[in-house]
Amino acid sequence: MKFNATNVRASASAADLIFEALREAIFTGEIEAGEHLRQDALAEMFNTSRIPVREALSRLEQQGLVKTERYRGTTVTSLSVDEVREIFEFRALLEGEVIRYAVENMDDATLDVARRACDAFATETDSAKYGDLNRDFHYALYAKAERPYHLKIVNQALDRIESYLRAQLVLTNGMERARREHLGILEACVERDAAKAAQLTRDHILGASASLIQFLEKRDSAK
């Protein structure tokens, strides 16, 4: 486990930096589910005292990414297959609704932004960036929904399964299919067909869920 905190903006507090670094490390899988995080080890790693480390861990816990037990330490929470499935199901419900709202307010400038985000995602080769670029595309469309609370919750759900999403995209055909489905959603938005965009978004999410879960179950049964 190694961290690189230099890529985060310097204006933030130490707790912010540690929070972001840990979050990213959990997303990439650099910190695995179940791994024990000790406060003084992290403090030494980031050259700080345990105080900002504790604050970062507390925030991660509030997000559900870790769990702290007194005198026992902090562990990265793992998700069962059922939990992963449920979160995808939740996303399908929520994001389907969000894009319905968005299509009703869709304008050409927004579609341009989304198109560029779609291209950027499709041509990216660094798998570490898949997650952010995927969000960029969807959020470009969702922005016009003008539902900030809904989007905050979508974001939170994505955070919870970000590491799984990244794993899914590097599966065989994961990127290829995501790229194709993104184009379909974009096309529905261009046609201002809200129902179609919503349906394709739900399919996109549930399809990714199905292939990911198939992978997870195969992996688990192999162990």
Place this chain on the structure above:
Amino acid sequence: MKFNATNVRASASAADLIFEALREAIFTGEIEAGEHLRQDALAEMFNTSRIPVREALSRLEQQGLVKTERYRGTTVTSLSVDEVREIFEFRALLEGEVIRYAVENMDDATLDVARRACDAFATETDSAKYGDLNRDFHYALYAKAERPYHLKIVNQALDRIESYLRAQLVLTNGMERARREHLGILEACVERDAAKAAQLTRDHILGASASLIQFLEKRDSAK
């Protein structure tokens, strides 16, 4: 502003106690939106150092209930009418879906629990308890949805608007209508009519939203 932390379980850490006490104080309106919370004032109030106070505030901030600016202090975040409206809309979507799942697994024991919760809510006279009893009723039904993540998010949304919900229930006819609508939802569950339960739940939430927003706008325009 005064706090009473004696009703929280003693096994928790000081930070836990402060977190709960502040949360409850925000819910009841004891701490009003926009109010400044100073760390050392809170520390003195709870007879602790600022460390657990900071941790509690950090958690509240993660939940969106307060906002901290360095050297400026922490303020309780207020919600605009639009934000309140959106959160009710979000709840209608989510809770409608949750109860649909729940009805499919509904059994008589669950209905009994819900019926008792419904009675407890209807007969309660202490308005401070409305919030919890209202949740008790709905959660009694939602439990059978077996969607823990969905419920966690519902809970979070309720937290965000808890103080508004309590205000709504003490409005003229607020309790009376809530009681009547609860009975309707319960009846639909008894009939195992998932679509009807979902629709009544959505109506229940959106109806409360409408009357609350009417009240908020009248109050705001009066100022």
Place this chain on the structure above:
DNA sequence: TATCATAAAATTGGATACAATCTACAATAT
């Protein structure tokens, strides 16, 4: 009196040190 510079007070973020408690392992008794 009004305005601007300067100092004092206030306030949060972090470091160090201490307290409380759990875990692991070894010593001891049965």
Place this chain on the structure above:
DNA sequence: ATATTGTAGATTGTATCCAATTTTATGATA
């Protein structure tokens, strides 16, 4: 050999102190 107990180490929670910066009070000057 096994169970029990005690002690040392590990680990988190909190108190106290310091640093950094903003806000506010103060006073000098035009």
